[in-house]
Amino acid sequence: MSSACVTADGAAWLASAGTYPRSERPHGPVVLPCGSVFDVVSAPAMFGRLMLDRLWAEGPGCGPVAAFRGRLLLFAAPGTAQRLPSLLEWEEWGARGRRDSRTGSVPPLLCHGTGDAVTVPALTPDPENGSTRWMVAPDTRHPWLPGPEILLWAAVRAARAALRIPILPLADQDAKVYDVSRRR
Numbered sequence: 001m002s003s004a005c006v007t008a009d010g011a012a013w014l015a016s017a018g019t020y021p022r023s024e025r026p027h028g029p030v031v032l033p034c035g036s037v038f039d040v041v042s043a044p045a046m047f048g049r050l051m052l053d054r055l056w057a058e059g060p061g062c063g064p065v066a067a068f069r070g071r072l073l074l075f076a077a078p079g080t081a082q083r084l085p086s087l088l089e090w091e092e093w094g095a096r097g098r099r100d101s102r103t104g105s106v107p108p109l110l111c112h113g114t115g116d117a118v119t120v121p122a123l124t125p126d127p128e129n130g131s132t133r134w135m136v137a138p139d140t141r142h143p144w145l146p147g148p149e150i151l152l153w154a155a156v157r158a159a160r161a162a163l164r165i166p167i168l169p170l171a172d173q174d175a176k177v178y179d180v181s182r183r184r
Helices: 008-015 045-057 080-090 148-162
Strands: 030-033 039-044 065-068 071-076 110-112 117-120 134-136
Touching (some): 045 071, 045 148
Antiparallel strands (some): 030 117, 039 071
16 A cells, blocks of 8 residues: 545545644645544554554445554544453453453554544655655545454554564474454
């Protein structure tokens, strides 16, 4: 996936989140309130990329996604920030879940909802380097936003994918190995 540009409709949708003052620099980051139009789930960059890959390769896709300061910001349906942490704990995949380091867990996801604000990359490309930091840019006034259940699904599958380490050295490729990571 390459960087994408925010369309006029997408910028209007982001602006509809609130009345925070616009940046004096049109190519600078923008602060947006969460909770009414969207929530944001912030994941470490590598894990967020695994989630994004799962959402697009095996799932329903996702709404806007921005890369900012070493994290991926996945825009989600309002209410997701409140519900997702409890779903992760219930499924025992949260940061305090009972999975040990061998079986892995979902790294801490920062959930921004009502009363929170996030800083997102510029809405227009920077003329100096011609790129934005949007991996999936908002392009409509009403983008589809995943809810907590879909993001739980993506986080669990991303955690499982991160654990796929060869069991045997490359010299033993003829040995029979059974993948039991899918069993619960």
